[in-house]
Amino acid sequence: MAVPEVNEKLLRELEAMGFPSARATRALQGSGNASIEAAIDWIIDHGNDPDVDEMPRVSIDLDVRSPEPCFVTEEMKKKARQLRPEEKNSPREREKERIRAGKELLEAERIAEEIERRRFLASRKAEKEEEKRARERVLQKLRNDKLERRQKLEVSSDSLMSSKHTLPLGETKMNAHVYSAAKAEQMRECLRSIRRNHKGDDARVRRAFQTLLTYIGNVARNPEVEKFRRIRLSNPVFQERVGALEGGVEFLELCGFRKTEGLEFLFLPRDKVDMGVLHSAGSQLKSALTNPYFGLL
Template identity: 55%
Template sequence: MAVTEVDSKLLAELEAMGFTLARAVRALYYSGNSSVVDALNWIFENQNDPDIDQMPLVPVDINLESPKPFDITEEVKKKAEELRRNGAPKATEEKKMELEREREKKRITVGKELLEAKRIAEENERKRVMTLRKAEKDEEKRAREIIRRKLEADKAERRSWLGQPPGVLASIQPIPASHMEPGKLTSAPIKSTKDSELLTNCLRSLRRNCKDDDAKVQRAFRTLHIYVRNAMKNPGEEKFRKIRLTNPVFQERVGKMKGGVRFLELCGFERANGGQFLYLPRNKVDMAVLDSAMAALQTAMTNPFFGLLSVDLSDE
């Protein structure tokens, strides 16, 4: 099969009227290749055929006779114009439908991509939340372990003060006076342990009441540490054993903090001059108590979980 051959002049006339090559060749071929009028009539009668714009194929041995010359009249031109007008809307409508089908395909594709992206985002968020929760649980577990070890260390230290062997828990009973050896102060460890607990609970109360402002708490701990250290290193100098309660710096760092003044009072400071000063009398400087205060402050400043998770004893 080969593309059919038609009269080139008739073909040129139909193309000049605006018809496509395939439609012009098909019209000339099926109208007998006789004249433009016959070709136009064929187009007019078959313009709705689905294959009207397909190039006709014929056997290679077919020879077409040369058509007769034909003059293009006004009537022929009008008919060609009418055919073009009738065919154009149909082609335009088909093109619009094709474009709409393409747009619909794109909308479906975009919709699927958006759903997949949303699913992936939700899955990633779920994994992130699970990871965060696991990290929080692990952190809480580590914090509890640190607190447990600290409590065990505190218990061991108290047992050491009481002269008990490690790992043995025994109730502390006061020793009767009849069993006390002359010159031996057997009640000192018990007093030291009680002081240490009271001092620690006082710092815990301070931390608990300002747990949302860690910087303020640490500043209060450092200030108390300075007061206690100065009193221990310079017990003979009054200026290191005397604090003005109305001092703005003292009030801002310690005085306004719940438990701050109470901690100093437990260290031996007393209110003097009508309550204007905290004063530590020289004869009441107790190095054991001050040493316990320093140890409690050191623990409070270095343990990030101090006073947050543990259960405090009464400081009464």
């Protein structure tokens, strides 16, 4: 099999128009080497053939005759431009390839950043969970220590109450100090209860502490005045500020107030006024008012 012989002049003209050599050769062969126009018409008709750009092969030589001189017209050049296959290495193709490569690079960078972001978030989540567990361990230890101290103080208080009439004077004073510390801890627990149960309402907690401080201060400054030692339980202001809060009435009872028959009043008898207890209560209230973390741990 050999490449068919075609008119070299026509072949060069077709190649000059931009047609591949194989297509131009096949067009001249198919059009019988008649003319440039005939070859272009053949390309129009067979441009979609799968083998249009394959070099034709023949088993016999063709009788190639020189055609009459042919002039290339503008119409023929226009058809040639329309039919000329676009080269893969043309500027337009190179630009498309550059844009595609750029998009692929940006997508790869985006994926890498997303993976890194997820890894960072997972790491931060693990750190926060570990911090939370550590904080819980500290809080649990504080609660256990507080419970242990309270139990010790309650045991000391019970021992004092059962033996205060039989102990020597020196031991009685020492146990009285332990009893006072136990009562102070009970007062703090009442105030902590108010703070914990209303930790979302700081204004109400502060108002309750200030009201209790006013009650205690009035009695301490005027122990002879009965009106300061009597509180009506049904008073709306008292109920809203102290009575309705868990720990409020209990705190006053630790200061010496007792509910009267009929549960109408909280009353502190004159002979039961203990200035040491009142001063201790005032100190606990001032500490609760000035310490922003009081009752939160």
